[in-house]
Amino acid sequence: MNLLLVAHGTRDPAGPRVVERLAAAAAERLGVPVRVGYVDVIGPTAAEALESLDGPVVVVPAFLAAGYHVRTDLPGQIAACGRPDVVLAPALGPAPKLVEAMRTRLDAAGWRPGKRIVLSAAGSSDARALADVRVAARLLGRRCGQWPVPSFVTTAAPATAEVCGPADFIAPYLLAPGLFHRRLAELPVAGLAEPIGDHPAVVRLVARRYRQARRVVPAA
Structure with a gap:
């Protein structure tokens, strides 16, 4: 079952590099395909990333709080895709x-x-x-x-x-x-201090969000 890790997005190239490292570490820990999408500033968007994935998908918002993007923007983008095999996990934080x-x-x-x-x-x-x-x-x-x-x-x-x-x-x-x-x-x-980044504890948290959410992914 696929994992789509969705972050906010920034024009600073160091930001996407951190998200990509986090995704790679999550893929290694879980043994599943992991893709990255963004809700703002840069692409691919969540919808574009979903188009590249076949089969059920768990979307994990790489956000530290459940604000507008997590509760409104991202669910709207997922709903617009019209796919019944996608489930949205809770945001990473606070945790x-x-x-x-x-x-x-x-x-x-x-x-x-x-x-x-x-x-x-x-x-x-x-x-x-x-x-x-x-x-x-x-x-x-x-x-x-x-x-x-x-x-x-x-x-x-x-x-x-x-x-x-x-x-x-x-x-x-x-x-x-x-x-x-x-x-x-x-x-x-x-x-x-440096940003939270791809600390091993964050990788474990992404894996936990994925495992909890995959239990409720409906069949395609």
Whole structure:
């Protein structure tokens, strides 16, 4: 049974490379064909990627929160294909395995217990997506022994630039490099972690989403 991993999309070439590595690792772990699609900015679109796949498909949204793209845009694109053998899994986040990856990235950036953490997400006008970010901050807090400040690069409040200080470490709630991570890199802080990326914990999470969803894929 095929897996279609759908991400947001970015013009930064480093972003798609991360998604492709994540897809390749998931294919190796699951032993199934895996393709990549995007909902915005670049292609192939989810619909175009589905056209290249024969047989049942599980679509896993490579999103860290269930905002507009996950709840409206992507389901609409799938429905427009008119295929009964496609099922949409839940978004990747928020989830403890993402927090495992974030902690690894923070440690690599020089963070140590006791240093203040600011969690920074892309931002959204969708209340559910913002709530998911707050859940992610709580999960990270349990892992790191503090209450990280949830903030946003753009669109939503509070803005990361307004709540971080020179002694703080930023934990990006971002899957891949791109414009938002570059903006965070401009802030005067003690350390900026890398995006979550294709950390082994994220690969395991993709595999879990796939296995859970494939149980309900209808026959073609």
